[in-house]
Amino acid sequence: MPRRHAPLPSTLSTPFAYAEARAMGVTAGRLRGSDLERPFHATRILTDPATRSAFAGPQAIDARVRARVLERARAYSRVMSRRGFFTGMTAAALLGCPLPDGFDPDADLSVGTVHPHRAARARGVAGFQTREHLAHVMDVGGLRVTTPASTWAMLGGELSERWLVIMGDHFVRVPRDHRGRAMPNARLATPAQLEAAALAPGRRHRKALVRALTSVRVGSASRLETEYRLDAEAARLPHMDLDVEVRGADGALIAIVDGMHRAFDLIVEVEGDHHRTDRAQWNRDIDRTAALAAQGWEVVRLTSRRIRDGSATSVVRSALHRHGWSGPRGH
Incomplete structure (x- = not known):
């Protein structure tokens, strides 16, 4: 018969920091429970196999992948430096981008810091250092994430030209409301913003970005x-x-x-x-x-x-x- 775990405090939301739970009186033994995942040092996620197994079909699988990235990003945010931010494919997933086949939601999170602060070093994290003008940051659901234009430009050396176009199209598309009315103010980025990010001084892989940008068009919805x-x-x-x-x-x-x-x-x-x-x-x-x-x-x-x-x-x-x-x- 499966072991029953003591309930966690109702005010403790998941994911949470180890220190946060201990401050609420949760014992060290309870925090070693088999129902708690330890994705990063000093963090915990309350696992729910029933919820994860409920996803089926292409759209639901995509939702599961994004939910997993979000869950892990929230977990790491509990212990991340206040100077850190999510970028790369982690940011792309958090921003709702199409994701390449085989994308692994459990791969190392991409976490950036601005020079001269040191890159993040932790299990489950791929940290790197960049310059402030190359990585603009915004708030996405309480998480620090690179802006769509910065995210796109920083993927120049990681994605093929075809995938840069796919993601570029996603960022510049103009959404429509339930009545079909265009909402230009709701778009994630403009072509001009992508271009400015690609041409920023010191931007790596600029040629690949500029080539891809010539094929990005407003209007593709998927x-x-x-x-x-x-x-x-x-x-x-x-x-x-x-x-x-x-x-x-x-x-x-x-x-x-x-x-x-x-x-x-x-x-x-x-x-x-x-x-x-x-x-x-x-x-x-x-x-x-x-x-x-x-x-x-x-x-x-x-x-x-x-x-x-x-x-x-x-x-x-x-x-x-x-x-x-x-x-x-x-x-």
Whole structure:
């Protein structure tokens, strides 16, 4: 029968510092309990296997990964120097960026300090020292995190050019509210801010950042959308407008589409897995496709499989030719 652990004080939130718990009267023996994880020196996290095993499906798995990074960052923040801040891929996860396949939420946290203060040295932490003008810091849910532009620029030597574009697109996109209205003040960064961060004096990997910046565009709302766009550009498909509002003759909004080849009456929609698994979303997609068709648009819907296996550009190329495009037919 599993051993029952003595309850922790209700005022002790998890994660917590060892010293914090001891000050509340928790015994050293209780703090060695098997239900408490010790991710960093002098910190504890109350484990909850049931909650972690509840995640299933791509979106939920992504949420689990981000929740784990946040949990560990909060734990380390209990003992982190007041001069420290999260950066690199840790900051990217905390800022909601798309994360590369195989990203390990239990990898060392990336923690920066500004010269002349020493880099952090601790188990589970990758510390480094930088200059103040290269790492601007903001508050994210009570954590000190590099700003989106600084985070992006500081990943120049860690990510491929393709991934720098994916993350750049994420940072510069203009979110929309539940009614589809653009909210430019809610965007995480502007292209000009990314450029300024890349060109800051002393910035390492500047050439890679500048190359990636030439491909960053406002309008991609997901990793899949950016990946398809980059593949379409490499395949020499014609220019595609992004995040376009489609309205009827009366001015009423019919849809906001991922991509549009306006000259060829063709719309491209990139469908994440939730379009398949969410019944309400599935029904909305069907209704919207019918409404667009009634306005004379052909809608090409691209699944993640199509994009990942490279066949998406061929599908769109064929549709473009049906609508009069005379570009290369490819292979």
